[in-house]
Amino acid sequence: MGSLTEENYIKSIYALSQATGEVYLSELAKKLDVKLPSVNSMMKRLATKKLVAYAPYKGIRLTEKGKKEALAIIRKHRLAELFLVKVMGLGWEEVHDIAEQLEHVNSSRFYERIDELLNSPKFDPHGEPIPDSNGKIHTQKRTSLIDLAEGLTATITAVAEDEKLFLDHLNTKGLQIGDAVTIKKRELFDGSITLQHKSKKEILLTHQVAERIWVEV
Amino acid sequence: MGSLTEENYIKSIYALSQATGEVYLSELAKKLDVKLPSVNSMMKRLATKKLVAYAPYKGIRLTEKGKKEALAIIRKHRLAELFLVKVMGLGWEEVHDIAEQLEHVNSSRFYERIDELLNSPKFDPHGEPIPDSNGKIHTQKRTSLIDLAEGLTATITAVAEDEKLFLDHLNTKGLQIGDAVTIKKRELFDGSITLQHKSKKEILLTHQVAERIWVEV
DNA sequence: ATAAAAAGTTAGATGAACCTAATATTTTAA
DNA sequence: TTAAAATATTAGGTTCATCTAACTTTTTAT
Secondary structure: OOOHHHHHHHHHHHHHHOOOOOEOHHHHHHHHOOOHHHHHHHHHHHHHOOOEEOOOOOOEEEOHHHHHHHHHHHHHHHHHHHHHHHOOOOOOOOOHHHHHHHOOOOOHHHHHHHHHHOOOOOEOOOOOEOOOOOOOOOOOOOEEHHHOOOOOEEEEEEEOOOOHHHHHHHHHHOOOOOOEEEEEEEOOOOOOEEEEEOOOOEEEEOHHHHOOEEEEO | OOOHHHHHHHHHHHHHOOOOOOEOHHHHHHHHOOOHHHHHHHHHHHHHOOOEEOOOOOOEEEOHHHHHHHHHHHHHHHHHHHHHHHOOOOOOOOOHHHHHHHOOOOOHHHHHHHHHHOOOOOEOOOOOEOOOOOOOOOOOOOEEHHHOOOOOEEEEEEEOOOOHHHHHHHHHHOOOOOOEEEEEEEOOOOOOEEEEEOOOOEEEEOHHHHOOEEEEO
16 A cells, blocks of 8 residues: 555546546646656656556556556545445535545555445445445446436436535535436526426426436436 | 544553553554654653653653643544444454454544443443543452352453454353353462353353453452 | 663664755857 | 647655764763
8 A cells, every 4th residue: 555645646546547547647646746857757657656647748557456446445445435425424514524535544444344334335326336445346337317308207316526615505505316307398408407406396406416417217 | 632542552552551651652652553753753652642641761651731641542542442333233252353443533523422322331242441521430349250269150241362362262152241250269270260151151262362352249 | 789671762874854055057149 | 830738757855764973971880
């Protein structure tokens, strides 16, 4: 296991390279809130440790070893989040920062027990899949609320952001994972969407919010 | 809040200065497994932060501010231990190392919830008192098993070591906090003690073990 | 009481993780 | 197609937490 800092680099590289398999050093620098030279020298170190493939002036990609480490950290993060919600009774909007710390706890026993207590869960409180202990992860095909035609009904399966502000917003709108919603109206002008919710209330979401909500039709 | 390293220094100073109010640099160095110059320079730093009182060639003592910080860490450690045992179902012999990591988690919400779930507990799984959120701690007068006369019956209230090897040993002997024991025989030759246990079994403890078990008559 | 042992200090070095300033390479767009 | 913008690198410096080697102060024991 690497240092806390190394783990955070690995995790961010994994997250940012999801789409293309690669990250720019500058993206990483921004995400981690450090300057480019810091990223540059860390990449050299992670490259000698065979955790990333890195050639000067080229994008960064994780090696298999690097991916495995990333998934182990993500597993711990998501197990921790679910544990904090289900066992400790915290809200889904307040668990991210705590899980950021718990994900670095080095104890297989601790995470074994969490996994047992939660009965080997498949998804975290935000609907994100939890990698299994071998790093296998179910990546579902994802449909966003903004891709649904008017009149369609769908179930919320996940949300794209694990940030307090966003989740607080969903709380005030009364939306949760598992909720069924029907598209009442899509505004052409600003992309906002009106939903019919199980609570019978109509809910207005801006495009910015709706695109971050994943559903299953 | 200081760094992880600083927190570990503070905690060790507190533990080692319990008896006399002071620690030698060399004791600290031994406990933390670092060399004397490391301790020396850290003490200068903690002194400028007003966490320790320290004069060259003199012993170290915590300031009030330092004590408060130490007690906050100890509170987190002991709450974590009890949580790991009571809520997560781990054994008292395996929670120390995990609690060493959890005690550095920076989240009042997390510890608030643990405290609530455990109903503001007063003692950790080893019988050590848990400081309250203001750092107030109940230090009980302590009687060791080796101080009891033959024929007396007492209840185990705490054990002096939070180390796997010691606790494993107590587990094999079948001893737990809360157990009632009667002193059957004290051997003058080697200080060992034979107990009558609630399980009706006789248990032989060496002096080394018996002196680490606290009881209430 | 003084010499040896124990305890503590200072100086200078190292590696991790960061920084700024200067420079080089690659991409993009006039 | 070349100049500007974006991206990446190098050089050299900082702080934290550690080290070794050399030295000083205090304690202890003959």
